Amino acid sequence: MKTTIKTSIVALCITAALSGCNDDNKNTNAPVQASPQQQTLTSQDAEAFLAATENEMKALGIEGARAAWIYSNFITEDTAALSAASDQKSTEAGVRFAMEAAKFDDVQVSAEQRRKLNMLKQSLVMPAPQDENKSAELAKIGSELGGMYGKGKYTTKAGETLSLGDMTSTMATSRDYDQLLEMWQGWRTISPAMKPMFVRQTELGNEGAQGLGYKDLGAMWRSNYDMPADDFAKELDRLWDQVKPLYDDLHCYVRSELGEQYGEDKVPQDQPIPAHLLGNMWAQSWGNIYDVVAPEDADPGYDVTKQLAKHNYDEIKMVKGAEAFFTSLGFDALPETFWTRSLFTKPEDRDVICHASAWNLDSQDDIRIKMCIQKTGEEFNVIHHELGHNFYQRAYKNQPVYFQNSANDGFHEAIGDTIALSVTPKYLKEIGLIDTIPDESKDIGLLMKMALEKIAFIPFGLLVDQWRWKVYSGEIAPENYNTAWWELREKYQGVAAPVARDADAFDPGAKYHVPGGVPYSRYFLAHIQQFEFHKALCEISGNTDPIHRCSIYNSKEAGSALNTMLEMGSSQPWQEAYKVLTGNEQMDATAILDYFAPLHTWLKDKNQGKQCGF
Numbered sequence: 001m002k003t004t005i006k007t008s009i010v011a012l013c014i015t016a017a018l019s020g021c022n023d024d025n026k027n028t029n030a031p032v033q034a035s036p037q038q039q040t041l042t043s044q045d046a047e048a049f050l051a052a053t054e055n056e057m058k059a060l061g062i063e064g065a066r067a068a069w070i071y072s073n074f075i076t077e078d079t080a081a082l083s084a085a086s087d088q089k090s091t092e093a094g095v096r097f098a099m100e101a102a103k104f105d106d107v108q109v110s111a112e113q114r115r116k117l118n119m120l121k122q123s124l125v126m127p128a129p130q131d132e133n134k135s136a137e138l139a140k141i142g143s144e145l146g147g148m149y150g151k152g153k154y155t156t157k158a159g160e161t162l163s164l165g166d167m168t169s170t171m172a173t174s175r176d177y178d179q180l181l182e183m184w185q186g187w188r189t190i191s192p193a194m195k196p197m198f199v200r201q202t203e204l205g206n207e208g209a210q211g212l213g214y215k216d217l218g219a220m221w222r223s224n225y226d227m228p229a230d231d232f233a234k235e236l237d238r239l240w241d242q243v244k245p246l247y248d249d250l251h252c253y254v255r256s257e258l259g260e261q262y263g264e265d266k267v268p269q270d271q272p273i274p275a276h277l278l279g280n281m282w283a284q285s286w287g288n289i290y291d292v293v294a295p296e297d298a299d300p301g302y303d304v305t306k307q308l309a310k311h312n313y314d315e316i317k318m319v320k321g322a323e324a325f326f327t328s329l330g331f332d333a334l335p336e337t338f339w340t341r342s343l344f345t346k347p348e349d350r351d352v353i354c355h356a357s358a359w360n361l362d363s364q365d366d367i368r369i370k371m372c373i374q375k376t377g378e379e380f381n382v383i384h385h386e387l388g389h390n391f392y393q394r395a396y397k398n399q400p401v402y403f404q405n406s407a408n409d410g411f412h413e414a415i416g417d418t419i420a421l422s423v424t425p426k427y428l429k430e431i432g433l434i435d436t437i438p439d440e441s442k443d444i445g446l447l448m449k450m451a452l453e454k455i456a457f458i459p460f461g462l463l464v465d466q467w468r469w470k471v472y473s474g475e476i477a478p479e480n481y482n483t484a485w486w487e488l489r490e491k492y493q494g495v496a497a498p499v500a501r502d503a504d505a506f507d508p509g510a511k512y513h514v515p516g517g518v519p520y521s522r523y524f525l526a527h528i529q530q531f532e533f534h535k536a537l538c539e540i541s542g543n544t545d546p547i548h549r550c551s552i553y554n555s556k557e558a559g560s561a562l563n564t565m566l567e568m569g570s571s572q573p574w575q576e577a578y579k580v581l582t583g584n585e586q587m588d589a590t591a592i593l594d595y596f597a598p599l600h601t602w603l604k605d606k607n608q609g610k611q612c613g614f
Contacts, residue, residue: 105213245307
């Protein structure tokens with residue numbers, strides 16, 4: 001599950017919704033009116049602009065957060081209109097802020113001023129050209145692409161009309177090869193019509209990025225990481241090379257088990273895995289096929305869902321339990337408003353958006369979660385993850401608005417997942433949910449479940465933006481979009497289309513983030529960072545268990561170190577924040593290898609004599 005973070009005011013003003021931005025430079029409240037042709041701008045002008053913009057962002061942020069919260073919790077045409085109007089107001093301001101910030105590109109300013117100015121520019125995800133008609137066209141394309149995806153349906157051969165949710169559920173649970181193939185093909189009938197609009201969106205987005213001084217839209221996205229854009233791409237490949245040996249062994253084992261399930265005629269043992277057999281519409285995570293590949297005697301001897309019921313955990317007690325994890329680290333308890341303003345259960349009298357999300361409505365203490373909590377072990381983990389976002393949000397509340405965000409866009413998801421990694425059998429015993437900790441022989445099953453979700457995802461998390469960067473740079477031409485997509489899927493994932501694709505196919509469009517214009521590298525980064533954060537915190541806590549058995553519960557030392565990093569927000573390059581916790585400025589994926597070491601040894605043993613590779 002990818003959770004949503006409703007985070008800082010700057011993020012509310014300038015978000016992925018800017019794919020629908022309208023370049024309105026007629027606003028008379030623009031803080032800086034003069035152009036470089038009219039006067040020579042100075043550092044003092046920059047400071048005045050930044051101060052005025054900060055005040056405007058605060059007001060827009062609170063207004064936008066409240067409108068979005070009301071819409072998510074009371075879905076009506078009226079609340080939708082109010083939310084859309086607020087979004088439009090923020091997006092227009094965001095474009096204006098970015099264009100004004102770009103005027104200071106050649107002005108000598110302080111390092112802090114430059115960081116703030118760059119954030120205003122780089123926070124535009126899909127920048128509009130400085131042309132009113134083109135800006136309106138880009139907004140329309142973004143809206144239409146989102147609508148095509150959201151309304152996508154497929155009518156089966158049997159005449160049943162299915163939504164994406166229906167098809168996703170079937171992909172997760174069915175073990176019928178032909179039914180899975182029909183679901184896989186059916187969903188991809190919605191995307192060919194997107195291709196002409198995506199081509200035009202790419203042209204307009206590139207023009208907007210070039211207007212802000214970037215080579216293309218991909219270079220602009222990569223410039224968000226406190227290093228040269230090309231170096232960032234190389235850094236991701238370096239991290240992938242560290243993880244690849246573990247992924248390759250997981251792939252080999254899973255392919256072998258799928259060969260037994262469906263027959264090696266359907267799953268050849270020297271070829272990429274057919275993409276429809278991995279339990280997920282996009283083959284991005286494989287946890288749903290755990291029953292097919294589970295090790296023998298892998299049952300840990302307890303079921304958290306049953307234990308929650310046994311100990312009379314209702315939805316509030318589950319959240320209180322997760323809060324106690326953070327207070328055990330030395331964090332202050334959640335404010336009373338969290339309990340009175342959050343949504344914990346699905347109301348019976350109205351529609352709400354149930355997708356789990358963490359909110360920060362005033363960039364101070366009005367933090368909330370919005371969930372329709374199910375009393376399951378999985379949801380208990382998700383609550384820990386969501387509160388990780390909330391405690392991060394509150395930790396950086398004293399930073400200027402510009403820096404009220406995570407150190408880079410991977411950090412927020414990584415912190416939530418880092419906390420969830422401490423929900424171990426040891427932790428469950430300490431809080432009284434289970435009576436005994438299973439012996440290490442049971443670890444393989446738990447590690448396999450996690451690897452199917454997290455290790456399987458890593459190459460997919462890398463290749464989505466690899467493809468887009470090449471599209472935006474012109475390296476991949478429109479006639480080669482689909483071919484190049486599957487070349488990358490095979491290269492990184494060892495996953496292939498199960499049938500030959502039509503000439504007009506646009507399979508990247510079947511993944512929300514592509515028509516939605518949402519960058520994806522953050523998810524790759526989060527999957528790397530969370531294990532390094534977990535390892536560092538475990539070492540600080542004095543842990544002596546294997547790293548996959550460690551929980552930092554009750555460690556004030558770990559909590560203090562974590563809080564020091566969280567309080568920094570995005571005020572410094574992410575490398576500085578990384579160093580505070582890990583001691584290093586460079587990411588290192590060997591922490592993943594340490595965490596999954598017992599599973600990797602087990603996989604190597606199981607793969608002996610098999611033909612691995614793809």
